[in-house]
Each structure stands twice: as structure tokens, then as C-alpha cells.
Amino acid sequence: MAPAASMPATPTAVYVAAVPLRAPKGPGQLLMSAGYSLGLWDLQHFMVLLRPDPARAQALVFDFQPRDPEDVGAALAVLSRSVVRRRTLRRIPDRRCWFVGHCRVVDAVGAADRFSERWPTGLVVGEHDCRDYTNGNPSVIAIAELR
Numbered sequence: 001m002a003p004a005a006s007m008p009a010t011p012t013a014v015y016v017a018a019v020p021l022r023a024p025k026g027p028g029q030l031l032m033s034a035g036y037s038l039g040l041w042d043l044q045h046f047m048v049l050l051r052p053d054p055a056r057a058q059a060l061v062f063d064f065q066p067r068d069p070e071d072v073g074a075a076l077a078v079l080s081r082s083v084v085r086r087r088t089l090r091r092i093p094d095r096r097c098w099f100v101g102h103c104r105v106v107d108a109v110g111a112a113d114r115f116s117e118r119w120p121t122g123l124v125v126g127e128h129d130c131r132d133y134t135n136g137n138p139s140v141i142a143i144a145e146l147r
Contacts, residue, residue: 046063
């Protein structure tokens with residue numbers, strides 16, 4: 001067991017969320033919507049959510065996606081330039097969001113930031129995408145190592 005000095009006072013809660021992929025407005029959006037409604041496909045975008053303060057519903061989201069997720073070219077391309085985004089949500093989503101555990105790393109947000117800075121930005125669908133980013137995020141790994 002780690003010394004008490006290295007343990008955070010309140011461990012950061014870690015979640016993994018999935019949202020349907022978005023399409024650009026117009027025919028593409030209609031096609032995607034019809035595909036989801038008919039159950040033809042269920043394409044997901046995965047991201048890591050960190051909730052450092054249990055007293056607040058607010059969470060930080062870390063995800064890896066194309067620079068413009070609604071761009072038709074990015075949607076059709078297997079390879080594209082991407083970016084890791086960090087933003088704030090007012091609350092943890094109720095649907096398609098799973099509690100992974102508590103990260104015992106002292107600075108889980110800092111660890112996720114450092115990981116994001118080093119993450120290569122060349123998106124390769126199925127090889128180097130949002131699923132790989134989510135699985136490689138140190139906040140998620142730190143939990144897996146504790147189990």
C-alpha cells in the first residue's frame with residue numbers, strides 16, 4: 001500500500017462514456033440518424049470523464065477526435081489529423097456512461113493532461129482512435145492496476 005502522503009484526500013472518480021458519432025447537417029445526418037434508428041450500426045465515440053470533487057456534479061472530459069468532427073471529409077477518411085480535447089461538463093451523463101472506479105493517483109487530472117499532450121494526433125480508425133485513447137489514459141489504467 002502506498003504511503004498516506006501520496007494518496008489524494010478524495011480520490012478522483014473516473015467514468016467512460018460513449019456517444020453516437022455525429023454527422024454533418026444535411027443528407028449525412030439523415031443517413032446516420034436512419035442507420036441508428038433501424039439498428040444498422042451503432043458507431044460510438046468513447047471518452048474519459050474525471051470528477052475530481054465528489055461534492056460537485058461537474059466533470060472534466062478528455063477525448064480524441066477529428067479537428068472538425070462534423071466535417072464530411074473527416075467522417076469518410078480512415079486517416080485524419082485529430083486533436084485531444086479537454087472540456088467541462090455540468091454533470092455526468094445519465095446514459096451510456098459507466099463508472100470505472102476511483103483513481104488513486106494524487107493528480108489524476110494532471111496525469112490525464114500530460115498523457116493528452118504526448119498522444120500522437122494522427123487518427124487511424126480501428127488502430128489509433130478514441131477507443132485506444134480511452135484505454136490508454138492513465139486515470140483508467142491506474143484503476144485497472146488496483147483491481
